[in-house]
Structure formats: C-alpha cells, structure tokens
Amino acid sequence: MNKKLKKILIPLLCIVLVVVIISIAGPYLVLSGARQPEIEDGYAYSEYFYNSYDEIRAHLKQRVEKLKNDGITVNVSEYAVDKNDSLYIDNIYLPSAKEKENLIVLTTGVHGMEGYIGSVMLDVFFEEIYPDIDTEKTGILVVANVNPYGMKYMRRYNENNVDLNRNFILDWSSFDLTSNKDYPEVKEFLQPEGKIGNALWHEAGFYLNLAKEAITKGADKVSDALLTGRAYSTTVLTVNTKTLCI
Numbered sequence: 001m002n003k004k005l006k007k008i009l010i011p012l013l014c015i016v017l018v019v020v021i022i023s024i025a026g027p028y029l030v031l032s033g034a035r036q037p038e039i040e041d042g043y044a045y046s047e048y049f050y051n052s053y054d055e056i057r058a059h060l061k062q063r064v065e066k067l068k069n070d071g072i073t074v075n076v077s078e079y080a081v082d083k084n085d086s087l088y089i090d091n092i093y094l095p096s097a098k099e100k101e102n103l104i105v106l107t108t109g110v111h112g113m114e115g116y117i118g119s120v121m122l123d124v125f126f127e128e129i130y131p132d133i134d135t136e137k138t139g140i141l142v143v144a145n146v147n148p149y150g151m152k153y154m155r156r157y158n159e160n161n162v163d164l165n166r167n168f169i170l171d172w173s174s175f176d177l178t179s180n181k182d183y184p185e186v187k188e189f190l191q192p193e194g195k196i197g198n199a200l201w202h203e204a205g206f207y208l209n210l211a212k213e214a215i216t217k218g219a220d221k222v223s224d225a226l227l228t229g230r231a232y233s234t235t236v237l238t239v240n241t242k243t244l245c246i
C-alpha cells in the first residue's frame with residue numbers, strides 16, 4: 001500500500017471506528033444514566049403485574065374470594081373459548097345492593113396482550129376506586145380476559161385472527177363498502193382463511209408475505225389497502241360482525 005493511500009485510509013478508518021463506537025455505546029450510556037421514575041404509593045410492579053394468562057386468571061379468582069370475604073355479593077360465570085387449552089372469559093358481576101340505577105362495565109384483554117395491564121388496572125379499580133362507589137345504586141360488571149387466546153399467546157387478535165376491537169359496527173349499510181379500491185388486490189394476504197395454528201409460524205409467515213406483497217404489488221398499494229378503511233365487506237381484514245354478535 002502506498003504512503004499516500006495509507007495517510008488517507010488510516011484517519012478514515014479511525015473516524016468510522018469512532019462513529020460506530022458512539023452509535024453503539026451512546027444510547028446505552030444515555031439510557032443507563034436516566035433516572036427511573038419513582039413509583040408512588042408502593043405500586044411495585046412485581047406485586048401487581050403477572051406474566052402469564054394462567055397467573056392472571058388465578059389472581060382474578062383470589063380477587064373474587066377477597067370480595068366475598070368482605071361480604072360483597074359476587075356472581076361469577078365463565079365462557080369457554082377453548083376448554084382443551086383452558087381458555088376462558090371470566091364474568092364477575094357485583095349487583096347493586098338496592099336500586100339498579102347505574103352499571104359500570106369493565107373489560108380487559110380485548111386486544112389479548114393488553115390484558116396484562118388490564119389485570120393491573122382491575123386491581124387499582126378494586127382497591128382505589130371501588131370503595132368510593134355508591135354500591136347501593138351502582139352495579140359492577142367485569143368481563144375479564146375477553147380474548148384469552150391473545151392473552152396467552154401475546155397477540156392482539158383472537159384465535160380466528162379477528163381483531164375484536166374492530167367489531168363494533170352494527171349497521172353495515174351506513175358505510176360505503178367499496179371505498180377501499182386497493183383492498184381486493186391484497187385481500188388474500190390481508191384476509192387469510194382458516195385458523196392461525198402455531199402463532200410463531202403464523203407471525204413469521206405474515207412478515208414474509210408482507211415483504212412479498214410489497215415487492216410484487218408495491219408498498220403503497222399495501223399501505224393504502226390497510227389505511228383506507230376496512231369496510232370492504234363484513235368479513236374484511238380483522239372484522240367479522242357475525243363473530244361479534246354471539
């Protein structure tokens with residue numbers, strides 16, 4: 001290597017090395033130096049946050065027992081989504097003591113993985129808010145773990161690949177069902193038939209197909225189809241009103 005080239009290459013390599021080190025170490029140093037926020041009133045995450053659907057369900061049963069021990073009337077029922085996989089939606093109803101004037105309805109886990117924080121919120125509700133509610137006139141209905149499959153397997157969607165939080169349309173005739181012009185072209189990708197099967201393989205397949213669709217049909221077409229709206233048909237994308245009206 002001639003001297004001139006060396007003179008240019010060595011400083012250049014040094015600069016590249018410094019940039020690489022800063023880009024890797026910089027964020028780490030900034031984050032490790034950042035102060036963790038104080039958690040008030042002893043709300044330790046470990047005490048309230050559970051890491052599995054089964055733990056959350058067991059904790060919910062403890063909550064029911066605690067309420068009963070406090071002399072509160074609690075009616076419990078469960079809806080089996082999949083008995084073989086022990087997937088249940090839990091209904092907990094605390095009727096008002098005298099007049100049925102108000103009913104507070106709480107749901108958790110409509111988007112499966114959000115049920116983990118939903119469980120924490122239920123604890124906060126029963127410990128912080130419930131004691132101040134006029135239970136003579138106000139009933140409480142908790143529909144917990146609405147999407148137990150999504151909770152167990154850390155997914156937003158349920159076992160039929162339905163996004164339950166996109167299922168609140170009661171009158172489809174009020175929508176222009178053909179407004180999403182790009183949807184038919186990517187329908188097979190966005191609206192696969194059948195059950196999910198193995199969640200991990202399903203996710204991997206989704207990203208592979210997404211790349212394929214973006215390359216063959218164009219990223220714009222895919223994003224337009226996704227974002228223009230989802231009222232192409234009653235079973236479009238993650239929506240299925242028939243599933244809603246159980």
Ligand SMILES: [Zn+2]
Pocket residue numbers: 111114165
């Ligand atoms: Zn959500």
